[in-house]
Amino acid sequence: MTLRDTTSLSQAATQADVYLALRRKQGRRLAETVIRYTLLACGLVSILTTLGIVTVLLFESFQFFREVSVVEFLTDTQWTPLFKDKHFGIWPLVAGTFLTSAIALSVALPLGLLSAIYLSEYASPRVRSVLKPILEILAGIPTVVYGYFALLFVTPLLQKVIPNLAGFNAISPGIVMGIMILPMVSSLSEDALHAVPRALRDAAYALGATKFEVSTQVVVPAALSGITASFILAVSRAVGETMIVAIAAGQRPVLTLDPRGPIQTMTAYIVQVSLGDTPAGSLAFKTIFAVGFTLFLITLVLNVISHFFVRRYREQY
Amino acid sequence: MSLRDIAFEHQLARRHLKGRIFQVLAFAAICVGLVMLALLFFDVLRDGLGRLSWQFLTSFPSRRPERAGILSPLVGSVLMVTLMGVFAFPVGVGAAIYLEEYAPKNWLTDLIQINVANLAGVPSIIYGLLGLEIFARWLANYTGGRSLLTGSLTMALLILPIVIVSAREAIRAVPNDIRLAALALGATKWQMVRSHVLPYAMPGILTGMILAVSRAIGETAPLITIGALTYVAFLPDSLKSQFTVLPIQIFNWVSRPQAGFHVNAAAGIIVLLAILLSLNALAIYLRHRFEQRLKR
Structure with a gap:
């Protein structure tokens, strides 16, 4: 074999290598593209979910409103789709939802904000690192457990204090729901308080303010949009809460603001119909989608407002 | 001391008193939450601890309370959650990788991000209505109607925003040097x-x-809404089998x-x-390991 032969041989080998490497590179590029679009598809699943929710709710609600007029839905004061004498006024369910949510918020907002101020301004880092996770356990307890607690512990306790309190009522689930959303309010508010720059506090101290005055007149106002966002999210959470009210608030849709008797919320109505053997496609079946649509709109508006406030507070600091 | 100083001192004492009262009040607010938590645990343990036994864990539900157990709901919960994880994990992590590593800054990326944030705020019962209509009715031929598969798919959609958000945070915490080293x-x-x-973000x-x-x-x-049963005296034998879960029981x-x-x-x-406390303990352990690793 001459020298020339070996050179050409090795040249051929190099060419083959280059060719193979190029092929491999092309293959890899193709794989990269496939992977990229697969990952994009994963991201699109969330958009499909939203589209699915909106489509399903609109589709079934539309079917519902072909049989029941929107005017009746919005003006009738009775909700009795499961009885012989059918009425389709949404207001009793809205009133029930409003009542339990209002009670929950009157518990969660003051307690949550006070807890947040304590954790952010008063507690030492060590106390804070112990208390905060313990408080957050409250948010992780399943709602069905809270329902049990409301019906079998809080209601009997309240019945000793409040006369004529029915076994199913709005107060007890309202209070328990308030305890459930308390950690949400305190955690999010605390984040907002924590984000207030130290310089603001120091300036107030330098002017001779006490700790109380700094906390309530400087830090809280400075964190107000974050705190507001946490409040609105709490409202949205209370409105959408299901199991506590389904267990402890009763099943009677009445247009009342008296929290001592049984009521029914929008969510509890959906549960009631789902548990019964309502044939799919019947009018009663469609009502849960109309109610669900109302619920979805309310929470959507609340969430959008909350995001608006969160963005404002992020921009400030 | 002038009259003004005396007035100030007097005022100052009152201001400090106000502050102290507020501090006590704020601490009391925290205690309300803690006391309620303690009461809840106490109440449940007092009522149920005596009933807990091997027989309770291994019996089917029954019309006689003293004979009833949680075998079928317990198995149902485990199967439902496992299946849900199989669906939600790859999709959620995939979406997180896309948003953190690949996504260009355009309207589609913004839309996905806003959308994920909004989905996290949708009440869970609405997901139930979604699952009922799409998985249990429209796709009934594939899912078997009100089945284990329908329940897992519905729950997978429900937890997807949580998976995406937490996976994104974990991926974002990976130091950029590591990416650059690989690319180099x-x-x-x-x-x-x-x-x-x-591998770095996995914990x-x-x-x-x-x-x-x-x-x-x-x-x-959501599982009640899609029609999971409330009384099940059998174990699910296929994906299309009917089922129940522990909270429904x-x-x-x-x-x-x-x-x-x-x-x-x-x-x-x-x-x-x-079950929940052990899962949380596991999560805390993993997070601890993760943080240790990032420090190194």
């Missing part, structure tokens, strides 16, 4: 993600996944008037809380 050695983007970013991703699973284990409303027992069933509900709650 000639790795393609996916090679970099697969061999460098993901964080798993922590988020466990928290999502513990959320799903306690979730009741507890709900069913709480809703009955007989005190015997309330005791069962309390015992069921103890089991449920024990």
Whole structure:
């Protein structure tokens, strides 16, 4: 074999290598593209979910409103789709939802904000690192457990204090729901308080303010949009809460603001119909989608407002 | 001391007193939450601890409270959550990788991000309506209607925002040097993600996944809405089989008037809380390991 032969041989080998490497590179590029679009598809699943929710709710609600007029839905004061004498006024369910949510918020907002101020301004880092996770356990307890607690512990306790309190009522689930959303309010508010720059506090101290005055007149106002966002999210959470009210608030849709008797919320109505053997496609079946649509709109508006406030507070600091 | 100074001192003492009262009040507010937590645990343990036994864990539900157990709901919960994880984990982590590593800054990326944030705020029962209509009715031929598969798919959609958000955080926490080092050695983007970013972020991703699973284990409303049964005296034998889960069984027992069933509900709650606490402990352990690793 001459020298020339070996050179050409090795040249051929190099060419083959280059060719193979190029092929491999092309293959890899193709794989990269496939992977990229697969990952994009994963991201699109969330958009499909939203589209699915909106489509399903609109589709079934539309079917519902072909049989029941929107005017009746919005003006009738009775909700009795499961009885012989059918009425389709949404207001009793809205009133029930409003009542339990209002009670929950009157518990969660003051307690949550006070807890947040304590954790952010008063507690030492060590106390804070112990208390905060313990408080957050409250948010992780399943709602069905809270329902049990409301019906079998809080209601009997309240019945000793409040006369004529029915076994199913709005107060007890309202209070328990308030305890459930308390950690949400305190955690999010605390984040907002924590984000207030130290310089603001120091300036107030330098002017001779006490700790109380700094906390309530400087830090809280400075964190107000974050705190507001946490409040609105709490409202949205209370409105959408299901199991506590389904267990402890009763099943009677009445247009009342008296929290001592049984009521029914929008969510509890959906549960009631789902548990019964309502044939799919019947009018009663469609009502849960109309109610669900109302619920979805309310929470959507609340969430959008909350995001608006969160963005404002992020921009400030 | 002038009159003005005396007035100031007097005022100052009052201001400090106000502050002290406020501090006590704020501490009391925290205590309300803690006391309620303690009361809840105490109440459930007092009611249900005596009922807890091997027989309770291994019996089917029954019309007689003292014979009833949680075998079928417990198995149902485990199967549902496992299946849900199989669906939600790849999709959620995939979406997170896309948003963190690949997504260009355009309207589609913004839309996905806003959308994920909004989905996290949708009440869980709405997901139930979604699952009922799409999985249990429109796709009934494939899912078997109100089946284990329908329940898992619905719950997978429900936890997807949580998985995406936590996975994104874990991926974002990976130091950029590691990405650059991989790229400098000639790795393609996916090679970099697969061999460098993901192993580094995995404990964080798993922590988020466990928290999502513990959320799903306690979730009741969407599964009631899609029509999971409240009384199941058999174990699911296929994906299309009907099923029940632990929280639904507890709900069913709480809703009955007989005190015997309330005791069962309390015992069921103890089991449920024990599962959740162990999952959370696991998550804390993983997060701790993750943080140690990032420090190195």
